[in-house]
Amino acid sequence: MKKLYLSSLRGIIGDWVYYPTLMKLKDIAERVEIAEELYKSKPLSDMVQRYIKIKRGKEIKNYLLQQPQRFFNSLIVAVHEGDPSWYDITNIKSNNQLDVEDIPEDVIAGIGILSLNGEERLFTLDGQHRLIGIREAVKEDPKLGEDELSIIFIAHKTDPEGMKRSRRLFTTLNKNAVQVSKGEKITLDEDDAMAITVRRMVTENPMFRDNRILNNATDNIPNSNQTCLTTIGNLYDILDILFTKVYVTSKKKGLKEKRDELTKIRQSDDILEQHYINACDYFRQLTNSFIPLRKFVNTPDYPTVVKGYRHSDGGSVLFRPIGLKILTEIVATLVEKYPLTECFSLISKLPTELTQPPYNPVIWNPSRKKIMGSRPLARNLLLYILNYPTKNVDRLHEDYAKILGLEPEKVKLPQKVS
Structure with a gap:
């Protein structure tokens, strides 16, 4: 490989010396390897490979190919062998807007050029999936190779202590990576269709404006809240069901896709x-x-409506996040067999009082006066009530009896609607 010269900084944190640089994607794809190098044992090396998810690399490839506003954070890359050299730049020319004499010496000392002679071994300590995505994207569209990405180089030694040191950094970087929370995704994500739609719903749709929806990424509504129908987290989950199972253009694609x-x-x-x-x-x-x-939608005094339908004695399942999710799951099942308008006609026949079966005691505990229990069982019982074909009625019967704390022969399934 040819020699590379990379603009670089030089920094120190703890006992690590590191070099932030800019590198073209084509050079990254050609020169940087996966971190299996950290283990001399082939089984351990293979294990590193196994934990790298190829599907995640494919997602990143698609992101690079399809997103004009693509952007990545830095890869962290260990370097050994070859002849990596860093040269500081001591002669800085002014453009008349900068007084060179005012620049502290330690600032100037941290600016330089990093050279790689092409014989170095470079491997990722952080960014394995991004590396896979970069390789595949550049292979598919070579023009992407001219994009530049920041790389942080650190020195790696192959003696036992050096290997141990790099492995520790590898695991620290990867296990301490924090996933974006659901709340952050809903409020900030500009790619997620459900998050984008949630934000628009709470801004434009009268059913969810102002205090009619609780700014909470979970399904939890405090007992003191007497204004909201549900939470933004529950709305996100409902939209996920709608966009993947109800309003779909292709039934050939799997749920994950x-x-x-x-x-x-x-x-x-x-x-x-x-x-x-x-x-x-x-x-x-x-x-x-x-x-x-x-x-709730049509009454100006909607808090009074909420008080009447969500209270310590139960109220309506419609005013509980779990209830809205169950109904949406039922619609998603029914729509496989019926037109959507007929699905709503069917679910309108369902009981809604939490004190009624099948909600009590499947998802509503009357003695503790709280939501709990099994959402899937409640959903399946409601589908049974609607005469929707049930694969295993005996199993449904047993599960219902178990929740009731009775022997199956002493329990009848809820009555079907006509």
Whole structure:
């Protein structure tokens, strides 16, 4: 490989000396390796490879190829062998806007050039999936190779202490990486279709404006809250069900592929607009199917409506996040067999009082006066009530009896609607 000269800084943190540089993607793809180098044992080396998720690399490749606003944080790369050299720059010329004499010596001493003669071994300590994505993207579109990415180089030694030191840094960097929280995703993500739609819903849709929705990324609504229908976290989950199972254009794609399309790369404005229209359509039809929701939407004094339908004695399942999610899951199941309008006609026949079966005691504990228990079981019982074909009625019967604390022969499944 040819010799490379990279603009570079030089810094010290703890007992590490490191060199932040800029490197073209084509050079990264050609020169940088995966961190299996850290282990002399082949099984351990293979294990490193096994924990690297090829699918994640593919997602990053697609991001690079499809996102004009692509951006990455730095790769951290260990370097050994070859002849890496760093040269400080002592002669800085002024452009008349900078008084060179005012620059502290330690600042000038940290600016330089890093040279690589092409015989070095470079491997990632942080950024393995990005490296895989870069390789595949550059292979598919060589023009991407001219993009530049910041690389932080550190020195690596192959003696036992050096290997141990680099392994420790490798695990520290990877195990301490913090995933973006659900709340951060909902409020900040500009690629996630559900997050984008949630933000628009709480801004533009009267059903969710102001205090009608709680700014909470979980399903938890404090007992003291008597104004909201649900939480933004629950709304996000409902939209996820709608966009992957109800309002779908292709049934050939798997759930994972659909969700990746919705979250990894920002969709076109036209598609995002359709998502918003679909979300509004769903909640409009849901509202029209249940009188309590119509009251909530149409009554100016909506807190009084909430007080009447969510309280310590139970109230309506419609005013609990778990209830809205269950109903949405039921619609997502029914829509495989019925037109969407007929799905709403069917669910409008379902019981909604938490003190009624099957909610009590499947998801509502009357003695503790709180939501708990099994959402899937409640959903399956409600589908049974609607005469939807049940794969294993005996198993459903047993699960229901177990929740009731009775023998199956002493329990009857809830009555079906006509």
